[in-house]
Amino acid sequence: MLKSINQWSFPAHMTVREMMAMAKEWAYDAFEPALSAQGELSLASSDAEFTAIKDYAAEIGIQIASLASGLSWGCSPTSNDPQARAKARGQLTRQMECAALLGTDAILHVPGMTGVGFWGGDETVEYDACYDRALENLSSAKVDAEAMGVTIGVENVWNNFLLSPLEARSFLDQIGSPRVAMYLDVGNIIKYGQPETWVRILGKRVCRVHVKDYKRSVGTLEGFVDLLSGDVDFPAVIAELKAAGYAGPLTAEMNNGHLCYPENIVARTSRALDIILGR
Numbered sequence: 001m002l003k004s005i006n007q008w009s010f011p012a013h014m015t016v017r018e019m020m021a022m023a024k025e026w027a028y029d030a031f032e033p034a035l036s037a038q039g040e041l042s043l044a045s046s047d048a049e050f051t052a053i054k055d056y057a058a059e060i061g062i063q064i065a066s067l068a069s070g071l072s073w074g075c076s077p078t079s080n081d082p083q084a085r086a087k088a089r090g091q092l093t094r095q096m097e098c099a100a101l102l103g104t105d106a107i108l109h110v111p112g113m114t115g116v117g118f119w120g121g122d123e124t125v126e127y128d129a130c131y132d133r134a135l136e137n138l139s140s141a142k143v144d145a146e147a148m149g150v151t152i153g154v155e156n157v158w159n160n161f162l163l164s165p166l167e168a169r170s171f172l173d174q175i176g177s178p179r180v181a182m183y184l185d186v187g188n189i190i191k192y193g194q195p196e197t198w199v200r201i202l203g204k205r206v207c208r209v210h211v212k213d214y215k216r217s218v219g220t221l222e223g224f225v226d227l228l229s230g231d232v233d234f235p236a237v238i239a240e241l242k243a244a245g246y247a248g249p250l251t252a253e254m255n256n257g258h259l260c261y262p263e264n265i266v267a268r269t270s271r272a273l274d275i276i277l278g279r
């Protein structure tokens with residue numbers, strides 16, 4: 001498996017190239033950039049800007065793990081507003097195009113939400129409507145995904161949707177394409193389940209993995225802690241990933257508020273991932 005880190009683990013004032021260079025310095029194999037509504041890598045960025053990031057990654061010798069995005073929080077694919085759903089579908093297509101330009105074959109996608117969630121959202125959507133809309137959206141998007149060779153990784157993100165591994169498995173199997181799979185966040189699961197169980201049940205449906213750690217006793221956003229400081233049973237997770245044949249990136253998604261010493265959390269996380277990966 002690859003040792004990887006997400007763009008959101010770095011202070012926002014850093015450029016993507018600075019982040020990638022720091023990740024390389026601390027011995028990460030891969031880096032996960034993020035597509036946003038505005039900024040360095042955004043919906044307004046040109047194809048050439050994404051290609052330039054791909055070229056820089058090759059120059060310094062680091063892989064692009066996948067392409068993350070939080071765009072669904074501002075424009076939900078399961079909104080009650082048909083125009084918002086259509087806009088979200090267009091953003092999903094553009095994200096896949098950007099991933100291909102970056103030379104990676106997977107994206108992170110928040111499939112929808114059922115109401116005002118922990119991370120945001122401004123409307124309540126009935127659970128069955130959310131399921132049906134997400135299913136329709138991704139059943140349509142799989143055609144583009146298959147044509148582009150990019151896998152849509154559906155992530156579990158405290159969005160009050162797909163709350164069990166059995167439901168997630170059924171949802172993915174209904175779509176019926178290897179290009180729509182699970183982007184499993186092991187830290188997010190701890191609030192309501194065991195990540196190793198999700199890996200075992202989903203098996204080869206897992207296309208990417210986010211790693212962070214969480215203390216159940218806290219129960220809020222403040223419960224997210226450094227790797228190896230929370231309740232994630234990493235040996236069990238790694239064992240199930242190996243049993244499933246997973247050999248892709250383990251991408252750390254950390255909260256970096258260290259403006260004076262931004263390398264601190266990047267360095268600590270690198271050492272923790274070495275332990276988790278048995279290096």
